[in-house]
Amino acid sequence: MSLNVEVLEQSFEKVKPRADEFAASFYDNLFQAHPEMKPLFTKTDMKNQEKKLLSSLVLVVENLRNPEALEPVLKALGARHVGYGAIPKYYGPVGEALLLTFEQYLVENWTPEVKKAWLDAFRAITGLMLKGAGKESLPQVIQADKPAILAKLVQSENPAIAKSITLKAETQKESQLFKSTAEQEKKSLISIQLDGEVLKEIINNFTANYQQFQTKISEQPLSEVVKKIPRKLIDAFWIAxxxxxxxxxxxxxxxxxxxxxxxxxxxxxxxxxxxxxxxxxxxxxxxEAPDRRKQFHYQAWSTVDTAHDVKVSYARILALQDLNEDGVSLRGLDAPGAELVDINLPHANLSKANLMESDLSNANLSYANLDNANLSQTKLSGANLSHAKFGFARLNQANLNSANLRSANLVCADLSHANLSGADLRDASLSGANLEGAYLTGANLKNAKVSDYELSNAFLEGAIMPNGSLFIQT
Missing domain, CATH: 4.10.860 (DNA Excision Repair, Uvrb; Chain A)
Known part of the structure; x- marks a missing residue:
């Protein structure tokens, strides 16, 4: 949908001077027209909720000319609202209340053109949020069913391989449940028992495959057949x-x-x-190398879990680093209050992790995914957080003194009362972030995506502003 960006920007600028009143009026209009929605906010700090509304509007308007950046943020916002109890039928009343509030504050500037621009914008925003909400509610795949499913997929082509996959899955389950590691190690190198039926099936399958191979040779050029052999052998090696x-x-x-x-x-x-x-x-x-690697991962996670209530654990640091080096996701890691000084986790997936009050001073988290993570009161001074993702993360009261946040994504992050003094925020995205009471003294914000409204409640003495000028308190 093509949006009238200029009209949206100009009309929103007229509302900004009375932004706080606008947000309060929106919720008054919403609850008056639809009282059934008020219970959704019974445990909500409405002043904070009003600020979130304004931050979201600022985020949308400022990124209308950059839809590539806006789309994933709105989808994430829709997914988050599923947890708040928001369902699709509530989006209509919200839109009505929003348009009514704009009409009240724009008065004679509320023209049919402006109304259509905001109606189109709200429809586009709602569509993206509903997509995000849909993704959040997709059913999860049950890992235990994978061997059986895989066996069904290949059964029509190769019954023996299908049977071996299922047999292997069942054998692994039994060995994990009933046999210790020590007992498994006592087994001889090769112990094979074949009854007549199994052996007959293997021979028949080999004969059938050989006949197919001969047919392919006669039908295709030899060079093409030969090229396919190594790949097929490798696949068969890992499946068998x-x-x-x-x-x-x-x-x-x-x-x-x-x-x-x-x-x-x-x-x-x-x-x-x-x-x-x-x-x-x-x-x-x-x-058996992959199985050994899996066993190593189980042991590493066991080390992390055992150290859950331990503040200082060097073994936990090594385990997390090893898991990350192997490309294992650390999503949802629960390590509040942990001492993780100097930990090296570049490109780590730490989305939705709970690292509240942890010490990550001088840590390397460059390019890490920390979306929706709880980093409240966490120590991140001197940390390398360049190009990291902090979308919707909680960083309130965090210590980010002298941290490298260059090109970091802090969209809609809560940075209230955080210490960002001396931080490198060049080219960072702070659209929709809560910077109330944040200390940005001496920080470098050159080319950062952040509005004057978002910076209005932060301490900026000696900071380099997005346009490159030095902020001096007057």
Whole structure:
């Protein structure tokens, strides 16, 4: 939808001088026309709620010319409102109250053109918020069902592989429930039991695959078939059960041993008694690498969970760093009051994490995702937070003294009474952020996306403003 940006900007500028009154009037109009909505705000500080409304309006109007940045913010806002009890039918009354309030404050400037501009804008905003609300309520995938689903997907093409996937999943569940790690280690290198039916099925499947392979060779150029073989072998290696990989490895080794010249150096090397065991052990070591990595991740998370109520834990720091290096998501990490000084977590996913009152001084969180995180009263002085995401994060009373927040996304973040003195906020996005009582003395805000309204209640002595000028208190 094409919006009349100039009309929206000009009309909103006329309302700004009476912004606080405007917000209060909006809620008066809403509750008067729709009293059934008032219970949604029974436990809400209305003064703070009015400020949030104004911040949201400022955010929207300031980013009308930058829809790429505005769209994800509005979707996130819609998702958050699901938790507040907001349902689609409430959006209509909100729009009516908003238009009525604009009409009351613009008076003769409330022309049909202005009305249409705001109506179109509200429809566009509502559409994006409802998309966000829809995503928030999508059902979650149950991890335990994945092996069975995967088996069904491949069953039509390869029944043996499908059966092996299901068998592997069931075996892993049983071993985790009934066997300790020590008992698993006592198992011999290769222990295989095959009844006649299973062996017959494997042979039949191999014959069928071989016939298909011959057909493909006759139908396609040999070069094309050969190119596909390595990829198919690799896929089969990771999908096949461990016992089958062990058998194939032993058979391949035996075939090589039979065809090689008895007098050659290779034959002497392969002819050693323990060579076959070493080859099979090496193949199994590679095959089971992902399972070992998973076990390592379980142990790392166990370390993090064990240190939950411990303030100082070097093991927790190492575990979190190792998990992040392996690309494991740290979303929802619960570590309030933890001492994490100098921790190195670049590009980490810490969205919705609870790090309230934690000490992250001099931490490296560059490019990290901290959207919706609770960082209230957290120590982040000297931390590297460049290009990090703090959308809707709680940073009230946080210590961000001399922190590197260059190009950080702080859209709609709560920075009330935070210490940002000396912070590098160049090119940062602060649209819709709450900066009431925030200390920005000596901070560098050059090219930052923030309005005068958002900065009006902050302490700015000696700060470099977005336009590059030095703020001097008059």
């Amino acid at each position: 059960p461990t016992w089958l990989v062990a058998i194939v490895s032993a058979v391949v080794f035996t075939v090589v041993l039979l065809i090689v010249d008895d007098n050659s150096l290779l034959a002497e090397a392969l002819g050693a008694a323990d060579t076959i065991s070493l080859v099979v052990a090496l193949v199994l070591f590679i095959k």
